[in-house]
Amino acid sequence: MNIFRTLALSAGMIALGCSTALAANLTIGFSQIGSESGWRAAETSVTKAEAEKRGITLKFADAQQKQENQIKAIRGFIAQGVDAILVAPVVATGWENVLTEAKEAKIPVILLDRGIDAPKDLYLTSVASDQVKEGRVAGDWLAKTVGSKPCKVVELQGTVGSTPAINRKKGFEEAIAGQKNISIVRSQTGDFTRAKGKEVMEGFLKAENGGKDICAMYAHNDDMAVGGIQAIKDAGLKPGKDILVVSIDAVPDIFKAMAAGEANATVELTPNMAGPALDALAAFLKDKKQPEKFIITESKLYTPADDPKGEHERRKGLGY
Amino acid sequence: MPTDFRPADPGSVGNRQPETSGADANVVLVAKGIVKTFGNHTALDNVELALHAGEVHALLGENGAGKSTLIKIITGAYTPDHGEISVDGVQVHFTTPQQAQSAGIGTVYQEVNLLPNMTVIDNLFIGRQPRRYGLVDRRKMAREAHRILSQYGLDIDVHAELSTFSVAVQQIIAIARAVELSGKVLILDEPTASLDRTEVEKLFEIVRRLKARGLAIVFITHFLDQVFELSDRVTVLRNGRLVGSETIGDLDRTSLVRMMLGKDLAFVHAELAADDTEPSSPLMHFRDFGRSGSVNPFDLTVHRGEVIGVAGLLGSGRTEMARLMFGIDTADQGALNIDGEKISLRAPQDAVSQGFGFCPEDRKVDGIFGDLSVRENIIIAMQAKLGWLQALNRDEQMEIAEHFIEALDIRTASADLPVKLLSGGNQQKVILARWLATDPRFLILDEPTRGIDVGAHAEIVRMISRLREDGLALIVISSELDEIVSYSSRVVVMRDRSLVAELRGAEINPSSIVRAIAAQDAEAAE
Amino acid sequence: MRIPSVKRLLSPQLIALLGVLLFNWIVFPGFFDVAWRDGRFFGSLIDVINRGAPVAILSIGMTAIIATRGVDLSVGAVMAVAGAVAATCAVTGQPVIIMLLAPLAVGMLCGLWNGFLVSILGIQPFVATLVLMVAGRGVAQLITEGSIVTFNDPVLIFIGTGSFLGLPMPAVIAIALMVGAHLLVRRTAIGLFIEAIGINRSAANYTALRSRSLVLAIYAFGGVCAAIAGTIAAGDIRGADANNTGLWLELDAILAVVIGGTSLMGGRFSIPLSVVGALIIQAMNTGILVSGFPPEFNLIVKAGLIIIILVLQSAKLAPTLDRIIKQRPVQPSIQTSEKTG
Structure with missing residues (x-):
C-alpha cells in the first residue's frame, strides 16, 4: 500500500x-x-x-x-x-x-x-x-546489493543539462562515493528516451568487452532502462543477472521487466x-x-520483492 | 474607395504647348557622352539626353536599347564609365540614389516601390518625418499628407495602409513622394503598364499639371499612342546608341517606329519570300484563338514548309500569342484544328504530343537547365515525350547529342559540359537541338537571335531557312526586321494584343512592316 | 565518357566516412572488431549501419525532395505517426499485412498532403511541411494517447531488431531501399526529370515535363520512406514513443543529403552519397558513444566534424581538391557574359 x-x-x-x-x-x-x-x-x-x-x-x-x-x-x-x-x-x-x-x-x-x-x-x-535523493536511493541499493565485490557501472544520463539529469547523477555518485569497489566507467546521454537508451547501451556493450566487464547499468529514467535492457539482450547477455539494472521513475513497463527478472530496482517518482x-x-x-514550505514526496525503492506484477497492474490505468 | 481625381487646379489642365528647345536657361538636366559597359558588353555608347523644365520627355527604345541603364545612371544607381551629367548647369557625380534624389531627381518605377503594409503618411514621409521636440509629429504629418495629396486631387484616408488602395492611387502617392522629395525631374518608368484607360487619363492630367509647375518629366513607355498624347519631345535609343531627339510635332508614327527599329527603308526584300515559297498544304488552323486579358482572338493558318514571321513592338502580345499556341497559357476561346481534327491545348504536353516545339524568349529563365550537361539539355524534351519509363540510355543520349552538336555546330568542349558554360548563341542552338530531337512538325521561336553574337546570329538565321526547306512549319518572333524579312514566307503583325496585319510576297519589306506596326497610332492621331 | 570508378571511390563523402571511422578506431581500438554471435554479426561497425538505417532511409526520400528544390521538415513527425499506427495495429491484433501496410499508407498520405501544398497550392516547401512537422506529432500523440504503446508482435520486432544474412534488418531494408531507389531514378528518366525540375522549374514547364505530378509523387515517396523508418524505430524499442520517435531526425536527414553533395538549391543529386552522409553522421554518434567523451562534448564534436566535412567539399575548395586528386588542370570555362539592361 x-x-x-x-x-x-x-x-x-x-x-x-x-x-x-x-x-x-x-x-x-x-x-x-x-x-x-x-x-x-x-x-x-x-x-x-x-x-x-x-x-x-x-x-x-x-x-x-x-x-x-x-x-x-x-x-x-x-x-x-x-x-x-x-x-x-x-x-x-x-x-x-x-x-x-x-x-x-x-x-x-x-x-x-x-x-x-x-x-x-x-x-x-x-x-x-527530491531528485538527488532518488539518485542516492538507487546508489544505496546498488552498494548494498554488490557488497564488497568490484562493480563497473555504466550510466545512461538524461538530457544533458536538465535538472533531473544533474541531480540524479549527483545523488547516485554521492551514494557510491564511499565504495571503492564501485565505479562509473561510462556515462552518456540517452535523452530520457527508449531509442537513445538502447543505442547508447549498445555502444557501451561494445566498448566494455562485449558487456562482460559491466556489472550494472544505472539509468536516469525507466524508459532508457527499458531500451538498455533490450540492448543487453541483443548482446547475448541476461539483464538483471549478468548486468544489474537500476533506474528511476517506477513506470509500469519497468515492473513488467522486473516481473520477467530483467530489472532489479527502480526508485519511484x-x-x-x-x-x-x-x-x-x-x-x-x-x-x-502553515504547512512546510517544501513538501518532499517519498522516493520509494521497488525491487522484485515488491510484487512487480501487481504494481504493473495498478499503474497501467493511470495513463503512463 | 476614395479615388477622387478632380483637378484641384483647373487652369493648368490641357496646357500643353510644345516646348521648343530654344532657351538654354530652360535646361534642367544634361547628360553628355555617357558610356557604360558591363564586361565586354557596351550598354550605352556616347548617349546624350537634355531635359527641359516644363516638358514631358519620352524615352523610347526596344528591350536592351539602354533605357534602363541610362535612367539608372541619371538616378545614381550606376556610375557611368565616361561622360558627364549636370543639373542646372552644375556638374554632378552621383554615387548613390539618395544624392540624385536630393539634387532634385525623383523616380517612380513600374512596380511601385513603396511599403505596402505601412500607412500613406509613412510612405510619404519615411526618412524625413517632421519632428517636434525630437519626436515624430504625427499630427503635422497627417495635415501635410492631406495637403500634398489634395494637389493631386486625391482625398483619401492617409492613416490607411498603402496596400488597401488601387495600383493607380499607389502610383499617385509614389509620384507625390517623388515630387516632394525632389521637385526638378520626375522619371516615370512605364507608369501606365498596369492601369486601365480611365486611370491612365487621370494620371496624364496629373502629369500635365506637374509639367505646368515646371517639372521636367521623363516618360518611359511602350505605348506609342501615349507618347503622342502626352509628350513634347522624344529621345530614341537603340542598341545602346542615341538614334535621335526630336520634337513630337516633327514626327509621325511611322518615322518614330523606324527610329526605334532602325530600319533602312531602302532595304530590298530578300529573294525567297515571293517566289519559291508558295506554301504547300495547310497543317493547322487557329480559329478565333485567344485568351481574355492576354491575346485577342486571332485567325491563323500554318502550312507545312513555311516560316511565319511575327513582328510587333514589345508588349504587343507576340510572346503571349506564342505561349498560347504552345499551351503554356490556355486559350479560353477559339479552337485549333490540325489536319481537320480539333485539338485542345491545355498544357505544353498536349502541344508536344502534336509535334510542337517552343524556344522561349528568355533563354536563361525559361530555356536552359544550367547545371545539366549539353547532352541532357538536348535529349530532355525527347525524353519527356517518351515518358519516364522509356529511358534513353547513355549511349543513345550521346548519339543524339553528338549528332546535333555536329549538325548545328554547337561549340562545346564536350557533350558532358554543363550547358551554363556555353555562350549565348550555343545555348540557343542547344535549345533548338532539344526540339529538333523530338522530330517536330511545328516550331515556335521567340526572339531566337536576341543577345547572341553576330556569327551565331547568321547561323541561326540560315538554320531557320533550312528547317523550312525540310518541310517544318515555323513561327518566328523577332524585333529584327531585316531578319524577319530574310526568312519569312509570311509576316503577321501584332499590335495591342491583336493580330492586325498579314503581309505576303512583295509586301514583306521593312517599311511596310513598320507601317503596319505604326498604323493604329496613325489612325488614332485623327 | 564514363566517370572513372577510381574517382567515384575517391568521392569526398567516402573519404570523410573513412576519416571518421579511422578516428573512431583511434579513440576505441576495438571499433573494427566484428564477431559472429547468435547468427548475426556483432560489433561497433554493425551498430553504425544498424543505427544509421533510419536516417539513411529518411535521407533517401529527402534527397529526391531536396533535388526538386524542396525540403520536408515533417519526416520526423511522420515517423512518429507511422510508428504509432504500426503499434496500434499490433496491439489490436490486426493481420500482419495490414500492420505492415497501414503505416506505409499513412506515410504516403502525409507525403501526398505535403506534395499537395507544395506542388498544387504552390506554398513554399519549408512552410508547407512545417505544418505537418507540428501537427504530425500531435496526431501521433492522439493515436498513442500520450503513452508509449508497447507490443510483442514478432514481425514488427523482427523488422526493428531481426537480422538477415547476419546483417541487422534495418540496415538490410535501408540498403534494399537505396539500391531500389537508385535504380528507379537512374534506370528510368525520373532522375533526369527531378534534376531538371530542381534546376529550372520554368524551363521544365516549357519542356513539357509533368512537374506537378512528379513533385507530388516525390513528396509521397518521402512520406513512405519516413513511414518505413518509423516502423523500424517502433520495432526497435518494441513500442511507439510518440513524443520522441524521429524527434529532430529531419535535420539529420537534411544534413545527410547536404553532406552527400546535393545542393539545397536543387538539381544534381545522388542517393547513395546521401546514404553515405547518413552513415557519416551515425559513425560520429557511435564514435562518441564508444570513445568515452563526456556527453557535454557530443554536440561540439559533431558540429566540428560536420564543419570540416562541409568545408572540404565546398564549392570553392572542391575544384582544388579535385585537381589535387586527379593531378590535372581544371577545365577552362568558356562562359561569355550575357546581355545586360
Whole structure:
C-alpha cells in the first residue's frame, strides 16, 4: 500500500470529521504543463482522482508547454474565485505578477513537482520529489546489493543539462562515493528516451568487452532502462543477472521487466503530488496551519520483492 | 474607395504647348557622352539626353536599347564609365540614389516601390518625418499628407495602409513622394503598364499639371499612342546608341517606329519570300484563338514548309500569342484544328504530343537547365515525350547529342559540359537541338537571335531557312526586321494584343512592316 | 565518357566516412572488431549501419525532395505517426499485412498532403511541411494517447531488431531501399526529370515535363520512406514513443543529403552519397558513444566534424581538391557574359 494513499485517507477522514461543509464545497484550479510524457499524464489522472476522492471540484487547464497559457489559466481561476490553485510550473521564472494577483485575491497557490524563482510568500507550499535523493536511493541499493565485490557501472544520463539529469547523477555518485569497489566507467546521454537508451547501451556493450566487464547499468529514467535492457539482450547477455539494472521513475513497463527478472530496482517518482498538496491545503483552510514550505514526496525503492506484477497492474490505468 | 481625381487646379489642365528647345536657361538636366559597359558588353555608347523644365520627355527604345541603364545612371544607381551629367548647369557625380534624389531627381518605377503594409503618411514621409521636440509629429504629418495629396486631387484616408488602395492611387502617392522629395525631374518608368484607360487619363492630367509647375518629366513607355498624347519631345535609343531627339510635332508614327527599329527603308526584300515559297498544304488552323486579358482572338493558318514571321513592338502580345499556341497559357476561346481534327491545348504536353516545339524568349529563365550537361539539355524534351519509363540510355543520349552538336555546330568542349558554360548563341542552338530531337512538325521561336553574337546570329538565321526547306512549319518572333524579312514566307503583325496585319510576297519589306506596326497610332492621331 | 570508378571511390563523402571511422578506431581500438554471435554479426561497425538505417532511409526520400528544390521538415513527425499506427495495429491484433501496410499508407498520405501544398497550392516547401512537422506529432500523440504503446508482435520486432544474412534488418531494408531507389531514378528518366525540375522549374514547364505530378509523387515517396523508418524505430524499442520517435531526425536527414553533395538549391543529386552522409553522421554518434567523451562534448564534436566535412567539399575548395586528386588542370570555362539592361 502506498503511503500517500494512507495519508490521503487519513486526511480525508479528518476533513470528514471536522468540517465536511468546507471540503465538500471546495473548488480548486489546476494548471498542468501539458501531456509531454507518460508520467505527466499519470500525474494529471492521479490529481483528478485525489480531488474526486475528497469531494473537491477540480478545474483543469492544460497549458501545452506554454507559460503564457498557465498565466492565463491562473488569472481565469482568480476571476472565478476558486478556493485554491495548483500549478505545475513549466518554467522557473516570470511568476511574480500573477502570483501576487492571487495573493491579493487571498487564494492560496501550491506548486506541484517543480520549484520557481519567486519570493516564498507568494505560494503556500511546494510539493516535489527530491531528485538527488532518488539518485542516492538507487546508489544505496546498488552498494548494498554488490557488497564488497568490484562493480563497473555504466550510466545512461538524461538530457544533458536538465535538472533531473544533474541531480540524479549527483545523488547516485554521492551514494557510491564511499565504495571503492564501485565505479562509473561510462556515462552518456540517452535523452530520457527508449531509442537513445538502447543505442547508447549498445555502444557501451561494445566498448566494455562485449558487456562482460559491466556489472550494472544505472539509468536516469525507466524508459532508457527499458531500451538498455533490450540492448543487453541483443548482446547475448541476461539483464538483471549478468548486468544489474537500476533506474528511476517506477513506470509500469519497468515492473513488467522486473516481473520477467530483467530489472532489479527502480526508485519511484510518485505522480501523486496532489495528495500531499490537498492535505496541506485542508489543514491550512481548517485552522490556518502553515504547512512546510517544501513538501518532499517519498522516493520509494521497488525491487522484485515488491510484487512487480501487481504494481504493473495498478499503474497501467493511470495513463503512463 | 476614395479615388477622387478632380483637378484641384483647373487652369493648368490641357496646357500643353510644345516646348521648343530654344532657351538654354530652360535646361534642367544634361547628360553628355555617357558610356557604360558591363564586361565586354557596351550598354550605352556616347548617349546624350537634355531635359527641359516644363516638358514631358519620352524615352523610347526596344528591350536592351539602354533605357534602363541610362535612367539608372541619371538616378545614381550606376556610375557611368565616361561622360558627364549636370543639373542646372552644375556638374554632378552621383554615387548613390539618395544624392540624385536630393539634387532634385525623383523616380517612380513600374512596380511601385513603396511599403505596402505601412500607412500613406509613412510612405510619404519615411526618412524625413517632421519632428517636434525630437519626436515624430504625427499630427503635422497627417495635415501635410492631406495637403500634398489634395494637389493631386486625391482625398483619401492617409492613416490607411498603402496596400488597401488601387495600383493607380499607389502610383499617385509614389509620384507625390517623388515630387516632394525632389521637385526638378520626375522619371516615370512605364507608369501606365498596369492601369486601365480611365486611370491612365487621370494620371496624364496629373502629369500635365506637374509639367505646368515646371517639372521636367521623363516618360518611359511602350505605348506609342501615349507618347503622342502626352509628350513634347522624344529621345530614341537603340542598341545602346542615341538614334535621335526630336520634337513630337516633327514626327509621325511611322518615322518614330523606324527610329526605334532602325530600319533602312531602302532595304530590298530578300529573294525567297515571293517566289519559291508558295506554301504547300495547310497543317493547322487557329480559329478565333485567344485568351481574355492576354491575346485577342486571332485567325491563323500554318502550312507545312513555311516560316511565319511575327513582328510587333514589345508588349504587343507576340510572346503571349506564342505561349498560347504552345499551351503554356490556355486559350479560353477559339479552337485549333490540325489536319481537320480539333485539338485542345491545355498544357505544353498536349502541344508536344502534336509535334510542337517552343524556344522561349528568355533563354536563361525559361530555356536552359544550367547545371545539366549539353547532352541532357538536348535529349530532355525527347525524353519527356517518351515518358519516364522509356529511358534513353547513355549511349543513345550521346548519339543524339553528338549528332546535333555536329549538325548545328554547337561549340562545346564536350557533350558532358554543363550547358551554363556555353555562350549565348550555343545555348540557343542547344535549345533548338532539344526540339529538333523530338522530330517536330511545328516550331515556335521567340526572339531566337536576341543577345547572341553576330556569327551565331547568321547561323541561326540560315538554320531557320533550312528547317523550312525540310518541310517544318515555323513561327518566328523577332524585333529584327531585316531578319524577319530574310526568312519569312509570311509576316503577321501584332499590335495591342491583336493580330492586325498579314503581309505576303512583295509586301514583306521593312517599311511596310513598320507601317503596319505604326498604323493604329496613325489612325488614332485623327 | 564514363566517370572513372577510381574517382567515384575517391568521392569526398567516402573519404570523410573513412576519416571518421579511422578516428573512431583511434579513440576505441576495438571499433573494427566484428564477431559472429547468435547468427548475426556483432560489433561497433554493425551498430553504425544498424543505427544509421533510419536516417539513411529518411535521407533517401529527402534527397529526391531536396533535388526538386524542396525540403520536408515533417519526416520526423511522420515517423512518429507511422510508428504509432504500426503499434496500434499490433496491439489490436490486426493481420500482419495490414500492420505492415497501414503505416506505409499513412506515410504516403502525409507525403501526398505535403506534395499537395507544395506542388498544387504552390506554398513554399519549408512552410508547407512545417505544418505537418507540428501537427504530425500531435496526431501521433492522439493515436498513442500520450503513452508509449508497447507490443510483442514478432514481425514488427523482427523488422526493428531481426537480422538477415547476419546483417541487422534495418540496415538490410535501408540498403534494399537505396539500391531500389537508385535504380528507379537512374534506370528510368525520373532522375533526369527531378534534376531538371530542381534546376529550372520554368524551363521544365516549357519542356513539357509533368512537374506537378512528379513533385507530388516525390513528396509521397518521402512520406513512405519516413513511414518505413518509423516502423523500424517502433520495432526497435518494441513500442511507439510518440513524443520522441524521429524527434529532430529531419535535420539529420537534411544534413545527410547536404553532406552527400546535393545542393539545397536543387538539381544534381545522388542517393547513395546521401546514404553515405547518413552513415557519416551515425559513425560520429557511435564514435562518441564508444570513445568515452563526456556527453557535454557530443554536440561540439559533431558540429566540428560536420564543419570540416562541409568545408572540404565546398564549392570553392572542391575544384582544388579535385585537381589535387586527379593531378590535372581544371577545365577552362568558356562562359561569355550575357546581355545586360
